[in-house]
Amino acid sequence: MTAPNARRPRQLRIEVLRHNPADAASVPRLQGYELTEAPGMTLFIALNEIRETQDPSLQFDFVCRAGICGSCGMLINGRPGLACRTLIQDMDPHIRLAPLPVFELIGDLSVDTGKWMRAVGERLEAWLHGAAGADVDRMEAPMDPDLADAIYELDRCIECGCCVAACGSAQMREDFVGAVGLNRIARFRLDPRDGRDDGDFYELIGDDQGVFGCMTLLGCQDVCPKDLPLQTQIAFLRRHMARRGFGGG
Amino acid sequence: MKILYTDVLVVGGGLAGLRMAIAARRRGHEAVILSLVPPKRSHSAAAQGGMQASLANVIQGQGDNEDVHFEDTVRGSDWGADQAVVRMFVHTAPKAVRELAAWGVPWSRVRRGDREVVINGERVTVTERDGAHGLVAQRQFGGTKKWRTCYVSDGTGHAMLYTVSDQAIAADIPVHERMEAIALIHDAGRCHGAVVRNLVTGELTAYVAKATAIATGGAGRLYRVTTNAVICEGMGQAIALDTGVAALGNMEAVQFHPTGIFPAGILVTEGCRGDGGLLLDGDGHRFMPDYEPEKRELASRDVVSRRMEQHIAAGRGAHSRFGEHLWLDITLLGRAHIEHNLREVQEICRNFLGIDPVREPIPVRPAQHYTMGGIRTDHTGECPTLKGLFAAGEVACWDMHGFNRLGGNSVAETVVAGMIVGEAIADFCDRTANDAVVSTGLARDFLGREQARLDDLLKGGGRENANTLKAAMQNVMTDKVGIFRHGEALAAAVEELQQLVERSRHLGVAYKAPGANPELVVAYRLQLMLRLALCTAAGALARTESRGAHYRDDYPRRDDGEWLKRTLARWPDPTAALPTLDYEALDIGAMELPPGWRGYGARDHMEHPAAEGRRARIEQVKRDLAGADRFAVQEALMPFRHLLPERYRGPNERLDEGTA
Numbered sequence: 032m033t034a035p036n037a038r039r040p041r042q043l044r045i046e047v048l049r050h051n052p053a054d055a056a057s058v059p060r061l062q063g064y065e066l067t068e069a070p071g072m073t074l075f076i077a078l079n080e081i082r083e084t085q086d087p088s089l090q091f092d093f094v095c096r097a098g099i100c101g102s103c104g105m106l107i108n109g110r111p112g113l114a115c116r117t118l119i120q121d122m123d124p125h126i127r128l129a130p131l132p133v134f135e136l137i138g139d140l141s142v143d144t145g146k147w148m149r150a151v152g153e154r155l156e157a158w159l160h161g162a163a164g165a166d167v168d169r170m171e172a173p174m175d176p177d178l179a180d181a182i183y184e185l186d187r188c189i190e191c192g193c194c195v196a197a198c199g200s201a202q203m204r205e206d207f208v209g210a211v212g213l214n215r216i217a218r219f220r221l222d223p224r225d226g227r228d229d230g231d232f233y234e235l236i237g238d239d240q241g242v243f244g245c246m247t248l249l250g251c252q253d254v255c256p257k258d259l260p261l262q263t264q265i266a267f268l269r270r271h272m273a274r275r276g277f278g279g280g
Numbered sequence: 281m282k283i284l285y286t287d288v289l290v291v292g293g294g295l296a297g298l299r300m301a302i303a304a305r306r307r308g309h310e311a312v313i314l315s316l317v318p319p320k321r322s323h324s325a326a327a328q329g330g331m332q333a334s335l336a337n338v339i340q341g342q343g344d345n346e347d348v349h350f351e352d353t354v355r356g357s358d359w360g361a362d363q364a365v366v367r368m369f370v371h372t373a374p375k376a377v378r379e380l381a382a383w384g385v386p387w388s389r390v391r392r393g394d395r396e397v398v399i400n401g402e403r404v405t406v407t408e409r410d411g412a413h414g415l416v417a418q419r420q421f422g423g424t425k426k427w428r429t430c431y432v433s434d435g436t437g438h439a440m441l442y443t444v445s446d447q448a449i450a451a452d453i454p455v456h457e458r459m460e461a462i463a464l465i466h467d468a469g470r471c472h473g474a475v476v477r478n479l480v481t482g483e484l485t486a487y488v489a490k491a492t493a494i495a496t497g498g499a500g501r502l503y504r505v506t507t508n509a510v511i512c513e514g515m516g517q518a519i520a521l522d523t524g525v526a527a528l529g530n531m532e533a534v535q536f537h538p539t540g541i542f543p544a545g546i547l548v549t550e551g552c553r554g555d556g557g558l559l560l561d562g563d564g565h566r567f568m569p570d571y572e573p574e575k576r577e578l579a580s581r582d583v584v585s586r587r588m589e590q591h592i593a594a595g596r597g598a599h600s601r602f603g604e605h606l607w608l609d610i611t612l613l614g615r616a617h618i619e620h621n622l623r624e625v626q627e628i629c630r631n632f633l634g635i636d637p638v639r640e641p642i643p644v645r646p647a648q649h650y651t652m653g654g655i656r657t658d659h660t661g662e663c664p665t666l667k668g669l670f671a672a673g674e675v676a677c678w679d680m681h682g683f684n685r686l687g688g689n690s691v692a693e694t695v696v697a698g699m700i701v702g703e704a705i706a707d708f709c710d711r712t713a714n715d716a717v718v719s720t721g722l723a724r725d726f727l728g729r730e731q732a733r734l735d736d737l738l739k740g741g742g743r744e745n746a747n748t749l750k751a752a753m754q755n756v757m758t759d760k761v762g763i764f765r766h767g768e769a770l771a772a773a774v775e776e777l778q779q780l781v782e783r784s785r786h787l788g789v790a791y792k793a794p795g796a797n798p799e800l801v802v803a804y805r806l807q808l809m810l811r812l813a814l815c816t817a818a819g820a821l822a823r824t825e826s827r828g829a830h831y832r833d834d835y836p837r838r839d840d841g842e843w844l845k846r847t848l849a850r851w852p853d854p855t856a857a858l859p860t861l862d863y864e865a866l867d868i869g870a871m872e873l874p875p876g877w878r879g880y881g882a883r884d885h886m887e888h889p890a891a892e893g894r895r896a897r898i899e900q901v902k903r904d905l906a907g908a909d910r911f912a913v914q915e916a917l918m919p920f921r922h923l924l925p926e927r928y929r930g931p932n933e934r935l936d937e938g939t940a
């Protein structure tokens with residue numbers, strides 16, 4: 032089991048980039064909080080302690096606090112990540128937190144990923160097409176077990192927004208659908224139950240807002256908390272879409 | 281004053297809420313969903329292990345069908361469930377899996393030929409049939425006779441929630457995110473919608489609807505140690521209770537899951553034990569077979585959790601600086617299996633414990649996990665005392681779980697109830713008599729009442745701190761209304777919770793912003809949560825028996841003579857110190873499976889006087905129908921098909937069973 036660390040507890044200094052857009056008088060500023068480290072402390076525990084004992088106005092989002100729901104994406108020392116599963120024992124005691132860029136700021140560390148994801152989902156029609164009319168009394172259609180696993184592999188995305196926040200293209204053009212959007216297309220493209228073909232997908236992502244907007248900077252894959260093979264998928268899609276664009280099959 | 285009108289107001293964007301909204305939308309009704317968070321972040325996403333449905337595709341599931349699933353569920357419930365509802369559920373569950381398969385869920389599939397599995401600590405080879413190749417696979421879960429739990433690796437809830445949420449987007453159903461229902465609008469036994477607070481701006485809006493459907497999930501945060509998300513605070517149950525008219529069923533029935541990681545309480549799935557993982561004590565000894573020779577690690581959750589706590593109390597736990605715990609050992613499953621089928625578990629262990637479960641055992645201890653009780657509904661999902669109010673999913677007491685729900689039956693319930701209750705809501709909205717006729721005066725009254733409550737917290741000058749009181753409530757619940765319960769401790773809990781209610785009338789909020797204000801949110805929710813806590817504690821104190829997850833060490837036996845009944849808690853007088861408790865008897869004469877021994881756990885229950893007669897009657901019916909097929913026998917014992925929406929009445933096809 033984990034050797035509980037025997038050192039004297041460290042003093043932490045957590046600096047948060049604060050701003051409340053709803054308050055006309057608010058200007059973005061860094062605010063520092065001091066607290067004592069506890070064994071097994073994560074950023075989830077630390078931020079809640081700060082809010083309960085020092086500053087009730089501090090805004091942030093947590094839901095599952097187990098690293099599976101994607102609510103708590105933020106910049107942790109400049110790098111996008113999930114705060115709930117960030118163990119402080121592995122870090123320097125001076126920590127800087129800021130909200131994810133690109134997404135609309137709600138306040139402090141809280142951003143509106145939900146609205147952004149729904150908009151991209153609608154634009155990319157990111158749902159299985161041809162789902163209607165299944166006869167639920169009959170046995171399900173078989174699917175190759177490896178294919179099912181491969182689809183799940185891409186289905187593991189939790190829409191936390193880290194890949195978008197780490198993406199050069201997304202910071203330059205706000206209509207870029209990001210690795211999260213392209214990955215969703217790759218997922219449906221792989222799924223034989225989806226009635227669309229490459230022509231249909233080309234309509235959705237065959238431009239600079241889509242697969243040709245990616246500058247291959249690899250930021251997305253580096254920060255993905257689920258280790259999704261985002262660059263491989265984008266490169267693969269790009270090849271197929273380029274072929275499609277040149278009039279190939 | 282802002283009022284918004286819709287046909288169907290769905291409160292909650294988890295699996296149950298989304299599925300109800302889709303059903304209503306497909307029948308041509310306008311639906312709006314409210315959610316505290318983006319719907320894909322709902323706690324349904326956390327379900328790792330799987331969804332029960334008797335597909336009988338894998339070889340260890342051969343012979344499974346609705347009848348076996350029915351018996352497992354009723355035994356699991358310790359005879360607390362409504363058996364007709366269990367029948368509706370087990371019949372529809374295979375349809376739900378198949379619908380989801382058609383909608384895009386990447387269910388793990390059967391692979392033909394030999395594979396190695398771990399059963400009871402031994403590696404054995406099983407051979408899957410050619411005909412099953414590519415069909416949806418099942419794994420083993422606790423409390424089941426057959427392998428019945430369909431799964432998507434160990435991200436089942438996530439995959440289901442994304443698929444259903446995507447289909448809701450396809451159906452163009454709006455989700456109003458970061459919007460919280462804080463009260464129901466009702467009048468003369470009819471529900472008309474909800475008062476809703478915008479969590480970003482603080483603005484209140486009245487949502488007026490023909491039908492209001494609550495799907496807000498569980499209430500785990502009444503407890504200090506829980507596997508539930510931080511948003512599982514029981515607000516749906518609480519606002520229903522607050523009407524004074526709707527009743528909450530069996531709030532004392534609270535499930536504790538055996539394997540919360542210690543001390544954080546984050547869940548590792550039952551699939552760990554289903555796939556062959558073992559529970560070990562401080563000496564590395566496998567102790568479950570000593571207590572439960574029949575089902576060992578795979579007895580139902582209430583039984584395993586109690587045995588674990590009993591073993592710790594006997595001084596056999598492992599010690600750490602945080603206290604006592606036990607070990608969950610999955611190292612014997614091997615790296616390949618863990619990295620393929622239990623990857624989320626591995627991630628959780630790495631991120632929160634800094635260990636690799638391929639090489640090391642996982643420190644675990646039972647944690648609050650599931651709220652069996654909830655808004656009492658009839659079999660259509662409607663509240664019998666508040667017309668136009670529906671509930672489904674964990675928030676509801678539909679009542680297919682009774683006093684203990686089986687692993688995998690909960691996500692199954694969300695979609696199955698979503699399908700069934702969704703149709704009932706559409707039927708309700710089809711009837712012109714149910715068109716919304718609400719005076720704006722009524723909406724204004726409710727908005728005014730809620731605004732006054734918030735203003736009082738912000739400006740009333742109260743001095744009590746909400747976080748302090750909340751922690752006190754969670755401690756009382758965990759320490760005194762937990763796995764082992766006792767009359768004295770429960771009485772003390774009721775008393776302490778009442779004091780907290782009194783103190784909560786003098787809450788003050790230091791941070792005064794009317795908009796996004798986390799402190800204000802804690803304060804107004806806490807006032808409602810305390811009442812739920814009291815329903816749980818008072819119900820537990822009154823129930824002088826042990827049944828399923830409700831275990832009284834001063835009344836250790838299940839007492840069917842006295843307690844074969846459902847607790848109904850109401851709070852008609854808002855100034856009252858306690859809820860009123862009534863009881864709804866379960867009718868043995870109508871049961872397909874009369875009360876008996878569960879097949880695991882204690883064998884010493886006290887018989888109901890009518891049980892023997894009902895058993896004899898059932899034997900008689902079976903003799904009379906000798907040679908008839910299982911459907912005819914079932915129909916004669918407890919007809920249920922007429923209770924289902926017509927589109928879900930058909931038989932389920934299986935590899936070994938056509939749909940003749």
Ligand SMILES: Cc1cc2nc3c(=O)[nH]c(=O)nc-3n(C[C@H](O)[C@H](O)[C@H](O)COP(=O)(O)OP(=O)(O)OC[C@H]3O[C@@H](n4cnc5c(N)ncnc54)[C@H](O)[C@@H]3O)c2cc1C
Binds near residue numbers: 649692
């Ligand atoms: C860690 C974990 C693992 C689990 N694993 C399994 C498993 O393997 N198999 C299984 O069968 N079950 C499992 N369960 C149980 C199962 O996941 C849940 O019971 C089920 O998903 C609940 O779904 P729901 O739709 O009822 O509610 P939820 O998914 O919790 O959704 C509730 C929704 O209501 C919204 N909401 C809440 N309050 C309000 C309000 N006041 N106003 C507006 N919106 C509101 C929330 O935003 C959310 O959208 C697990 C549970 C946990 C905690």
